[in-house]
Amino acid sequence: MTQAAKLLYTARTHTGGGRQDGMSRSSDGRLDVRLSPPGGAGIGTNPEQLFAAGWSACFEGAMEIAARKRKITLPRKCAIDAEIDLLLDEGAYSLRARLNVSLPGLDREVARDIVDEAHQTCPYSKAVRGNIDVAVALT
Structure with missing residues (x-):
């Protein structure tokens, strides 16, 4: 990061209990979720769903900038x-992602x-580039 970088926002959360039976709350109280394992019987969401929601929302914002x-x-x-x-491969966990984008009516x-x-400029896309397999499809 350059010295000229301007801090726009810092998200702060407190998480306890992890993905098994945890909770996560933002410092402003706008996010307050129960956590449970993916595919489990728990009542909460899981980190993968939260990541998918955050990335897709950010990606749509990057598309808006590109369109403007x-x-x-x-x-x-x-x-x-x-x-x-x-994913679990030889005892190690990892992630893989697909973004299926719909822009009806556009050429x-x-x-x-x-x-x-958008995929080049979205902060989430930049964060995972080279770290996980990502497919971005226009549907």
């Missing part, structure tokens, strides 16, 4: 279906350019 640069308005019904896989080539630019 082109003087295009994103379709009102644009959507991202994010899938985060939790396919223009939509592809917006999605590609």
Whole structure:
């Protein structure tokens, strides 16, 4: 990070109990969730769902910026279906991701350019680049 970088926001959470039977709360109280293992019988969500929600929301914001640069308005019904896989391979856990982007009504080539630019600029995409397998599809 350069010295000229401007801090825009810091998210703060407190988590206890982990994914087995935990909870996570944000410092401002807007997030207050129970945690449970993926596919388990627990009543809470899991970190993979939270990651999918955060990444897809951020990615849509990056698409909005890319569209504005082109003087295009994103379709009102644009959507991202994010899938985060939790993998176990030879005793080690890892993640794999798919972002399925829908931009109905946009020219396919223009939509592809917006999605590609968003994937280059989205902070979540940048954070995982080279660390996990990611597929970004235009549906």
